[in-house]
Amino acid sequence: MNALNDDDLVFVEDEAAQSETGEDAGHWRILVVDDDPGVHEVTRFALANTLILNRPVTLFHASSGAEAVALLRAKDNIAVVLLDVVMESDDAGLRTVDIIRNELKLANCRIILRTGQPGQAPEAETITRYDINDYKTKSELTQNKLFTTLTAAIRSYDQLLRLDANRRGLEKIIAASNQFIVEQGLQTFAEGVITQIAGLMGIEPEGLVCAAVEDNPLDKSSSQLRIIAAAGQFRHLIQHRLNEIDDPRIVGALTEALEQRRNLIESRNVTLYFAKTPEKGFAAFIDSAIPIRDVDQDLLEVFCTNIALCAKNIDLVAELRSDAFFDRRLGLPNHTALVGEIDQRLAMAPDAGSVLALVDVDQFASANDWLGQDYGDALLEATAQRLRERLPSEAFIARRAGDGFAVVGPARVVNGEHVQACFRTPVAIEGVHQSVSISVGIVPLAKGRSGIEYVKDGYLALKRAKAAGQGQTMMFSEDFRRAARERAHLLHDLRLATARKQLFLTYQPQIDLKSGQIVGAEALMRWRREDGGLVPPDCFIPIAEHSGLIVGMGDWLLHTSLLALQRSRAAGFPDLRMAVNISPVQLRQPDFFEVVAEALRQTQSHPANLELDITAAVAGGGLEPVIAVLGRLRAMGVTVAFDPFGTDYSALTYLDELPADRLKVDHRLVGALEQDARAARAARTFIAVGRELGLKVVAKGVENQNLLQRVIALGCNEAQGYHYASPMLEEEFVAWLATQRRIHS
Ligand code: C2E
Numbered sequence: 001m002n003a004l005n006d007d008d009l010v011f012v013e014d015e016a017a018q019s020e021t022g023e024d025a026g027h028w029r030i031l032v033v034d035d036d037p038g039v040h041e042v043t044r045f046a047l048a049n050t051l052i053l054n055r056p057v058t059l060f061h062a063s064s065g066a067e068a069v070a071l072l073r074a075k076d077n078i079a080v081v082l083l084d085v086v087m088e089s090d091d092a093g094l095r096t097v098d099i100i101r102n103e104l105k106l107a108n109c110r111i112i113l114r115t116g117q118p119g120q121a122p123e124a125e126t127i128t129r130y131d132i133n134d135y136k137t138k139s140e141l142t143q144n145k146l147f148t149t150l151t152a153a154i155r156s157y158d159q160l161l162r163l164d165a166n167r168r169g170l171e172k173i174i175a176a177s178n179q180f181i182v183e184q185g186l187q188t189f190a191e192g193v194i195t196q197i198a199g200l201m202g203i204e205p206e207g208l209v210c211a212a213v214e215d216n217p218l219d220k221s222s223s224q225l226r227i228i229a230a231a232g233q234f235r236h237l238i239q240h241r242l243n244e245i246d247d248p249r250i251v252g253a254l255t256e257a258l259e260q261r262r263n264l265i266e267s268r269n270v271t272l273y274f275a276k277t278p279e280k281g282f283a284a285f286i287d288s289a290i291p292i293r294d295v296d297q298d299l300l301e302v303f304c305t306n307i308a309l310c311a312k313n314i315d316l317v318a319e320l321r322s323d324a325f326f327d328r329r330l331g332l333p334n335h336t337a338l339v340g341e342i343d344q345r346l347a348m349a350p351d352a353g354s355v356l357a358l359v360d361v362d363q364f365a366s367a368n369d370w371l372g373q374d375y376g377d378a379l380l381e382a383t384a385q386r387l388r389e390r391l392p393s394e395a396f397i398a399r400r401a402g403d404g405f406a407v408v409g410p411a412r413v414v415n416g417e418h419v420q421a422c423f424r425t426p427v428a429i430e431g432v433h434q435s436v437s438i439s440v441g442i443v444p445l446a447k448g449r450s451g452i453e454y455v456k457d458g459y460l461a462l463k464r465a466k467a468a469g470q471g472q473t474m475m476f477s478e479d480f481r482r483a484a485r486e487r488a489h490l491l492h493d494l495r496l497a498t499a500r501k502q503l504f505l506t507y508q509p510q511i512d513l514k515s516g517q518i519v520g521a522e523a524l525m526r527w528r529r530e531d532g533g534l535v536p537p538d539c540f541i542p543i544a545e546h547s548g549l550i551v552g553m554g555d556w557l558l559h560t561s562l563l564a565l566q567r568s569r570a571a572g573f574p575d576l577r578m579a580v581n582i583s584p585v586q587l588r589q590p591d592f593f594e595v596v597a598e599a600l601r602q603t604q605s606h607p608a609n610l611e612l613d614i615t616a617a618v619a620g621g622g623l624e625p626v627i628a629v630l631g632r633l634r635a636m637g638v639t640v641a642f643d644p645f646g647t648d649y650s651a652l653t654y655l656d657e658l659p660a661d662r663l664k665v666d667h668r669l670v671g672a673l674e675q676d677a678r679a680a681r682a683a684r685t686f687i688a689v690g691r692e693l694g695l696k697v698v699a700k701g702v703e704n705q706n707l708l709q710r711v712i713a714l715g716c717n718e719a720q721g722y723h724y725a726s727p728m729l730e731e732e733f734v735a736w737l738a739t740q741r742r743i744h745s
Helices: 037-047 065-074 092-103 124-129 143-182 186-201 232-237 248-260 297-325 335-348 364-371 373-390 416-421 451-467 478-499 537-547 549-570 592-602 616-621 623-636 649-655 667-674 677-692 705-713 730-744
Strands: 028-033 057-062 078-084 110-115 134-137 207-212 225-231 269-275 281-287 354-361 396-401 404-410 427-429 432-434 438-444 473-475 503-512 518-528 577-581 610-614 639-642 662-665 696-699
Touching: 028 037, 028 065, 028 143, 037 057, 037 143, 057 065, 065 078, 065 092, 078 092, 078 143, 092 110, 110 143, 134 143, 186 207, 186 225, 186 269, 186 281, 186 297, 207 232, 207 248, 225 232, 225 248, 232 281, 248 269, 248 281, 269 297, 297 335, 335 354, 335 396, 335 404, 335 451, 354 364, 354 373, 354 416, 354 451, 364 373, 364 616, 373 396, 373 404, 373 427, 404 451, 416 438, 416 473, 438 451, 451 473, 451 478, 478 537, 478 549, 503 549, 503 730, 518 537, 518 549, 518 730, 537 549, 549 577, 549 592, 549 730, 592 610, 592 623, 610 623, 616 623, 616 649, 623 639, 639 649, 649 677, 662 677, 667 677, 667 705, 677 696
Parallel strands: 028 057, 028 078, 078 110, 110 134, 438 473, 518 577, 577 610, 610 639, 639 662, 662 696
Antiparallel strands: 207 225, 207 281, 269 281, 354 404, 354 438, 396 404, 427 432, 503 518
């Protein structure tokens, strides 16, 4: 075989040895395959000290196809193979090409075939099929020709590599974009940016990301720039100000990129600028131990734009996160965050003895109604502030909803005594010191249940605390959960009860105490279950009220009782009055007036024969609408009785404002007249206030002659109770009326 026949051949050392130590980083790697040692030597001479596309060359040598394949398996990044066609066999070269392309899958590697004679040239089809770069006879490859041939091949190899890098880069950008959306916060994001840029450039991640400090986003002086992420040797610089870095190269590059809002690409580092908004952005400085390959500018541009968009999304996601987990109004974690906190505490330390306390401000709704929402807001802010100030920092404080707060922490910190103690002294609300009372429901946390379940338990305890009065604390008990479950079952059954017609009415007569005449009746609802058992109204009426079922049930009662009244009229008792209990939920319905008017019209009843019994609870939703609708109904002729519950003396305060005709004295209060001097005083006060306001007073629960005498003595006008009759079914009631008429005629 012919050796190269050019003139100025210079001897070079075997550079393959260097590559093992990595010293050929940035060199073009060329593999010379020939069974003629002279060819190797001549090639070495020809390429000594040669730079191709500004980079040196490292030669590898193989003297057979098999050796070449072994070497290609062992070495990466061989840019060009200078391959003899005829070696151990006539087609050893072409077989090597086949292995390179099909077995080793080295698609980028350029192949230049060299043959001794023109006759050994491969078919054109073979050249195309195997992507052979060039074909030269050895005699053609003078030093100059070798240089130009290799330069063309290496340029092509480099372009293929860049295409590859671009593809990989774009894939990374897409993957990164997806990943960044779910990342939490700018720091993780910025760390990702360093890794991505380094990956794109094929270098180790060494760099830092810098942004203007939050409160001064437009000042780009190095003292106002903060390092938000760092990787590699720069890791320790995270959170430092840029001017604290003792490297003018980095400080200069980052400041310049941020000030001029542009990318700076140097031979051993790049500084990329990412614009989040026209004014705000951040910059990443990436260092490289080796000269940075001429990375496609376009790719970096695409990367910067895409990642800047991601950064914008990070801010949006951060805002969404904050909205999802944070109550901006009071600056406290919200219900979702509370549930997450409990779950996290239980997952990390299930036996730590943590406690959840749910806190409600007593009378918040009425304070909000009476004193306005601004006052309500100030009250909530003051409550949050007080909890923050008085409870130790290890207590996690959250706002659940409305006036509901929650505290989670160790039992020694979070207990009824400590939480209540926060409000022992008055709280400043709108500049005035006022007493705030809270109700607290306590639940110890232990493994086995989830955060959401514990909050539900806490709520049950809190409800009990509130029911016990103001300023109370209640510890959760399993009984609360059981009772709640029973109520849920009862509600389910009650829904079916209305459809299955299990509800019916009973009527209890009312007597005028002066004349002894029967003046009316109270309609009382009953529920008989499928098994025949009666459910007391005290059990199902509150459930009906809470669920809203009472509205439909109340309409039905109104119609049914007025129809019964019509039938009693037909039976010869024309002047009776029907008293129906009206729940506050019914009264607050916007069409309540129309519902009553329609019932009167449909049953052809006279409004004066209808009495609506309302309780003190109507004041809960604000008195004004109640006063308005009752005023309209009274103007039509309907009468109203105020029927406060038990010994709730505070109900008397509404009496003056509510338009009413009668005051009913609760059977508990009347019953207590026989036993308790204090109750007797309370009953007397009730009756006196009613009379003072010009109301007729009705004593309920008159069970015997003794009580009758007492209520007469106290000045009551009417009475109702077992002494006269128990609540009866309609037929019984009509029969009872007939009997009474016979007796008294
Ligand atoms: P209320 O309006 O105070 O009804 C009087 C309750 O006292 C009735 O109980 C009645 O059966 C009972 N009672 C009657 N006479 C005597 C007596 O001499 N001594 C004693 N100790 N009790 C007597 P009931 O029917 O169990 O109703 C309980 C409560 O349930 C009622 O108290 C009322 O608040 C509510 N309720 C009953 N029916 C309805 C209704 O249709 N709608 C609404 N919203 N509430 C109803």
